[in-house]
Amino acid sequence: AQSVTQPDIHITVSEGASLELRCNYSYGATPYLFWYVQSPGQGLQLLLKYFSGDTLVQGIKGFEAEFKRSQSSFNLRKPSVHWSDAAEYFCAVGGWNNDMRFGAGTRLTVKP
Amino acid sequence: DTEVTQTPKHLVMGMTNKKSLKCEQHMGHRAMYWYKQKAKKPPELMFVYSYEKLSINESVPSRFSPECPNSSLLNLHLHALQPEDSALYLCASSQGQGASNTGELFFGEGSRLTVL
Numbered sequence: 001a002q003s004v005t006q007p008d009i010h011i012t013v014s015e016g017a018s019l020e021l022r023c024n025y026s027y028g029a030t031p032y033l034f035w036y037v038q039s040p041g042q043g044l045q046l047l048l049k050y051f052s053g054d055t056l057v058q059g060i061k062g063f064e065a066e067f068k069r070s071q072s073s074f075n076l077r078k079p080s081v082h083w084s085d086a087a088e089y090f091c092a093v094g095g096w097n098n099d100m101r102f103g104a105g106t107r108l109t110v111k112p
Numbered sequence: 113d114t115e116v117t118q119t120p121k122h123l124v125m126g127m128t129n130k131k132s133l134k135c136e137q138h139m140g141h142r143a144m145y146w147y148k149q150k151a152k153k154p155p156e157l158m159f160v161y162s163y164e165k166l167s168i169n170e171s172v173p174s175r176f177s178p179e180c181p182n183s184s185l186l187n188l189h190l191h192a193l194q195p196e197d198s199a200l201y202l203c204a205s206s207q208g209q210g211a212s213n214t215g216e217l218f219f220g221e222g223s224r225l226t227v228l
Contacts, residue, residue, distance in 0.1 A: 032216075034216065043219040044202070044217075046218075094217075099157070100215055102155050103154060104153070104154055105153075107152075
């Protein structure tokens with residue numbers, strides 16, 4: 001079965017600084033990979049997704065992620081963080097069988 | 113605006129009550145999901161319906177009973193719940209099976225359940 005590991009439970013960055021959130025996956029075939037963001041008390045919003053093709057994918061709100069098959073990674077990046085980016089970020093892996101699994105999440109705090 | 117609508121947004125119930133959570137989508141998706149999310153935890157898959165048939169049941173206790181009346185609606189019937197069942201219940205939908213299916217989930221805002 002597929003699984004996802006997010007090694008960082010909590011990250012704090014200063015506003016304007018760059019951000020990288022790590023994600024490693026385990027999946028037997030070509031994975032479908034996702035990053036979702038969740039603000040407190042809200043549902044999950046899709047930031048970006050990777051299915052195939054170009055390994056660098058662009059998402060909403062200035063986020064991007066790079067799929068590295070050799071490292072089984074799909075790290076999320078943003079060049080300059082805004083205070084409104086403070087939230088919980090979930091990496092997820094899914095496939096054709098409609099079985100999406102989430103990582104434990106990384107909570108992002110943004111310092112003024 | 114989310115295209116997956118969940119009602120109610122908040123629900124408080126006693127351990128002997130029977131209640132239901134409802135979810136609706138009009139995107140033509142053929143797969144619908146229930147996830148349970150405890151505070152500071154990731155969503156945990158409970159049930160998946162594909163083409164109105166239950167395709168995944170993650171060994172959820174029988175006090176949770178899903179129902180998919182049609183391809184647009186998904187219910188979660190609740191009976192004899194425990195306080196530890198208090199959580200955010202998220203509904204989601206996806207395209208369903210087929211060559212075009214990428215498994216991307218579209219989530220509702222969730223129903224916050226408190227069991228007293």
